[in-house]
Each structure stands twice: as C-alpha cells, then as structure tokens.
Amino acid sequence: xxxxxxxxxxxxxxxxxxxxxxxxxxxxxxxxxxxxxxxxxxxxxxxxxxxxxxxxxxxxxxxxxxxxxxxxxxxxxxxxxxxxxxxxxxxxxxxxxxxxxxxxxxxxxxxxxxxxxxxxxxxxxxxxxxxxxxxxxxxxxxxxxxxxxxxxxxxxxxxxxxxxxxxxxxxxxxxxxxxxxxxxxxxxxxxxxxxxxxxxxxxxxxxxxxxxxxxxxxxxxxxxxxxxxxxxxxxxxxxxxxxxxxxxxxxxxxxxxxxxxxxxxxxxxxxxxxxxxxxxxxxxxxxxxxxxxxxxxxxxxxxxxxxxxxxxxxxxxxxxxxxxxxxxxxxxxxxxxxxxxxxxxxxxxxxxxxxxxxxxxxxxxxxxxxxxxxxxxxxxxxxxxxxxxxxxxxxxxxxxxxxxxxxxxxxxxxxx
Numbered sequence: 089x090x091x092x093x094x095x096x097x098x099x100x101x102x103x104x105x106x107x108x109x110x111x112x113x114x115x116x117x118x119x120x121x122x123x124x125x126x127x128x129x130x131x132x133x134x135x136x137x138x139x140x141x142x143x144x145x146x147x148x149x150x151x152x153x154x155x156x157x158x159x160x161x162x163x164x165x166x167x168x169x170x171x172x173x174x175x176x177x178x179x180x181x182x183x184x185x186x187x188x189x190x191x192x193x194x195x196x197x198x199x200x201x202x203x204x205x206x207x208x209x210x211x212x213x214x215x216x217x218x219x220x221x222x223x224x225x226x227x228x229x230x231x232x233x234x235x236x237x238x239x240x241x242x243x244x245x246x247x248x249x250x251x252x253x254x255x256x257x258x259x260x261x262x263x264x265x266x267x268x269x270x271x272x273x274x275x276x277x278x279x280x281x282x283x284x285x286x287x288x289x290x291x292x293x294x295x296x297x298x299x300x301x302x303x304x305x306x307x308x309x310x311x312x313x314x315x316x317x318x319x320x321x322x323x324x325x326x327x328x329x330x331x332x333x334x335x336x337x338x339x340x341x342x343x344x345x346x347x348x349x350x351x352x353x354x355x356x357x358x359x360x361x362x363x364x365x366x367x368x369x370x371x372x373x374x375x376x377x378x379x380x381x382x383x384x385x386x387x388x389x390x391x392x393x394x395x396x397x398x399x400x401x402x403x404x405x406x407x408x409x410x411x412x413x414x415x416x417x418x419x420x421x422x423x424x425x426x427x428x429x430x431x432x433x434x435x436x437x438x439x440x441x442x443x444x445x446x447x448x449x450x451x452x453x454x455x456x457x458x459x460x461x462x463x464x465x466x467x468x469x470x471x472x473x474x475x476x477x478x479x480x481x482x483x484x485x486x487x488x489x490x491x492x493x494x495x496x497x498x499x500x501x502x503x504x
Contacts (some may be wrong), residue, residue: 121391130400132373138393149397150180153365157336158323160353162343162368162395165229169401170369174340175237177367182244185336191241192323194341195227195234196250204248208241215464224460226255232406237340249326251339253318262311278321280313281358286350287313289388294344296385316345320355327360343368347394368395371403411469411492413437417448419458425449425480426456440477440490447480 120126125141127134135144137152144152153159161177164170181189196204203221206212212220214235223231241248257276260269266277282288291312295305323339326332345351346366353364414435420427425447431437448456451465452475469475471494479486 120389122389122393124393130370130372132400132402135397135399138395138398144397146176146180149367150177150184153177153367153397154181154184154336155363156365157327157362158339158353158356158364159336160339160341160346160364160366162346162366163340164369164371164403165233165342167369167371167401168233168404168406169371171233171237173367173369173399173401174338175240178237178240178246178338181336181338182240182246188335190247190249190326190332190335190337191237192249192251192319192326192337192339194252194319194339194345195229196221196248197226197252197254198250198318198322199254200226201250204250207238208245208248210242218464219460224463230406247331247335249322249332249337251319251322251341253314258311258314261314262307266310277314278317280310280317281355282309282313284350284354286348286388286390287316289390290344290348290350293385293387316351317355319345319352320359323352323356324359327362348390348392365397366395367397367399369399369401372400373402375403409470409494411436411466411471411473411494413462413466413490415442417459417462420447423457426459426462436490436492439493440488442477442479442488443481445481448477449480449485450478451475 123138123141125138127136127141127143130136135146135149136142137144137149159177159181161174163174178189178191200221203212203217206220207217214231218224218231238248240246254276257273260273261277266274266280269277288309291309292305295308319339319341323337327335327337339346339352341352346353347368349366353366356362357364412435414432414437415428416430416432417426417428428437428442428444428446428448430444431442448462450456451462454461454465456462456465465475469492471492473492475490475492477488477490479488
C-alpha cells in the first residue's frame with residue numbers, strides 16, 4: 089500500500105450524490121469533522137487525541153487504547169518511525185495484559201500461518217523464517233522494517249496471526265466478478281460489502297483517474313474490498329476461537345485499511361461488535377529527497393476522524409549500508425550452487441576475481457543453493473566486512489577473499 093498525502097483541514101461531508109457544508113436542516117457545520125480541534129503547529133514526537141485536540145503521552149494513549157479489545161495501528165509501510173510506533177504499542181499492550189495479547193498482520197496471507205506458529209514457538213531462525221514464509225515473494229518489503237516487531241512477538245510468545253487473502257485470489261477477483269470465480273475460489277471469498285460509499289470514494293481517489301475504464305475500477309474496488317473483508321474475517325475468527333477468546337489483538341496494516349474505520353475496523357465490527365481504538369501516524373517532516381514517494385492523490389473529506397490518536401513522526405529511511413556483490417546470477421543446473429552470468433565492472437565481485445561462468449558454492453561456509461541464500465548472506469554484511477566465497481571454476485574448487493566496500497545502495501539489496 090502506498091502512502092498518500094491528503095489535506096486534514098477540509099470542512100466537507102461526503103455523500104453519494106453531492107458534497108455540502110450544511111446539515112439537512114440547512115444549519116452550517118462548524119469545524120472539521122476529521123480534526124475538530126486542530127493543532128496550530130504540530131511537532132515530531134507529539135501525540136494528539138483527535139476528539140479533544142489534547143496532547144497526550146504514549147503512556148496515556150496506551151492507557152486509553154489498551155482498554156479496547158482491538159487496537160488498530162495504521163502504518164506507513166516504508167517508514168521506520170511508523171514501525172517503532174507499532175512496537176511501542178505492542179510492548180505497552182503486553183505489559184498491561186501479560187499472556188493475553190496477540191498480533192495480527194496484513195503482511196501475511198492465511199496460508200503462512202503454520203510458519204508464523206513455528207516462528208513464535210522458536211523453531212525457526214530468521215533465515216529459515218524468511219525462506220519458508222516466502223517473505224520477499226509475498227510482501228516484498230525490507231524485513232528490517234518488521235524485524236523488531238516480530239522478534240518481540242517471538243521472544244514474548246505472542247501469537248502472530250496471518251490476516252490477508254492469498255495473492256492469487258486477489259488477482260482473480262480483480263479481473264472476474266465473484267459469481268464467475270471457480271468453485272474453489274468462491275469458497276475462499278468472505279462476505280463482501282461493496283456498498284460502503286466512503287470506502288468506494290477512497291478507492292476511487294487512489295485509483296485516481298488513470299483512464300482504465302469503469303470495469304477496471306470495479307475490479308480494483310473488488311480487490312481492495314476482498315483485502316479488507318478477508319482481514320476482518322480473520323480478526324473475527326481468531327477472537328472467537330478458544331485460543332483468541334481471552335486475547336486483546338493489535339492489528340497492524342496500511343493506513344488506508346484502518347483510517348476512518350470503514351476498512352478493516354468497520355468490517356470486523358459487523359461480524360464481532362467489540363471495542364476498538366484507532367492509532368495512526370502523520371509524517372510532518374518529509375525531506376526533499378523523499379517527496380517523490382508521495383502520490384499526488386487528494387482524498388475526499390470524510391465525516392469522521394481518521395484515528396482516535398495521531399502520532400506526528402518524521403519520514404525516515406532505514407540505515408544505509410551500500411553492500412553489494414555485483415553479479416548477475418541464476419541457479420546452476422542440478423541445484424548445485426549459483427552460476428555467475430555477469431560481473432559488474434568495478435564491483436566487489438570483480439575486485440575479488442569472480443568471473444562469468446564461476447559457480448558460487450558457499451559464502452562464509454553457508455551453502456548457496458538458491459538466490460535467496462546469497463541475498464540473505466549479503467544483508468548481514470556491512471562496509472569493510474570480509475568474507476570468503478567458495479567457487480567452482482572449470483570444475484575446480486577455489487576460495488576467494490571478499491572485501492565488501494560501500495557502493496551507495498540502500499539496505500538491504502534485493503539483488504546480489
């Protein structure tokens with residue numbers, strides 16, 4: 089989900105046919121329903137209770153939100169500050185409710201639940217977890233954003249619940265009406281409410297007049313609705329199972345799935361009417377080099393607050409390492425190592441003496457059986473680190489010393 093920038097100081101109501109600044113009786117509406125007590129100059133680190141405009145501490149926020157059965161945190165996927173907020177909330181909930189907290193995550197589809205269970209049980213190390221969950225295939229975000237949250241859950245034995253739909257099903261419903269899906273696909277589709285005007289208006293704004301035609305827009309709305317309904321169904325199901333019946337649940341998902349309540353929260357409440365709190369973040373310090381990450385999308389003005397609590401945060405990047413190897417590779421025939429197809433001039437690989445046709449067998453003694461093995465190994469390296477790569481060249485084994493010099497890339501590299 090992409091982060092969007094939209095005005096918070098609109099004095100409008102959304103309706104199906106028109107937008108007006110007056111009530112049904114003609115009386116003018118005061119203030120902004122989304123932010124009735126706006127701060128004049130919010131600062132990074134502040135947290136505001138939007139209903140009252142009062143600044144609160146993190147502890148005060150958790151004291152209020154922590155009484156809810158469900159706490160939703162709407163994240164900005166690529167902002168470390170947003171993920172620190174999630175961790176702080178999970179830590180607070182765990183302290184208030186020892187042994188009675190679970191974590192629900194948009195980032196995992198339901199089929200990945202057995203892997204999450206093994207992770208929480210301590211049966212998988214990080215590399216095995218990433219490999220078995222197919223992290224880079226399914227979510228495709230840097231794991232460093234989520235590492236601290238998932239490690240805390242594992243160390244405290246906090247259940248992690250996979251919420252999302254399978255990507256194949258999302259793709260299918262994007263292109264096909266629900267009644268035209270295969271019987272197997274229809275069996276996976278939860279009850280869909282496609283009639284919420286606010287949700288439709290938000291999705292239309294995101295779709296943003298790209299000229300794809302009405303059928304494409306309808307497919308996009310179906311896919312987004314499936315996404316939210318599946319996550320809502322997963323939340324309600326877990327909280328009504330014996331394992332989840334006495335738990336409080338933290339749900340982390342992209343802000344547009346959570347804000348204003350008509351995404352996941354309202355769809356959960358339709359299935360399971362329990363108390364909930366909404367927490368979000370607003371990046372008010374966005375450096376110039378990150379402005380291109382913001383899509384030029386203006387959201388409608390909705391007649392409800394986006395969150396109960398809003399934290400003002402900077403828009404950050406993960407620490408940079410710039411460590412790469414500088415090769416193009418593919419799995420070698422027979423699954424024995426990785427074959428070097430190309431060596432980038434001036435790269436660490438070239439400096440170490442790697443050549444096209446070499447077969448990479450191990451790095452620092454760890455077998456390289458597929459591309460993931462090499463990517464993960466490189467993610468553990470930093471500038472000026474050393475390594476030893478064992479290769480086969482024309483059928484003969486050879487060890488080469490590597491010096492990983494900074495190359496200016498971001499952490500972690502998705503290509504080796």
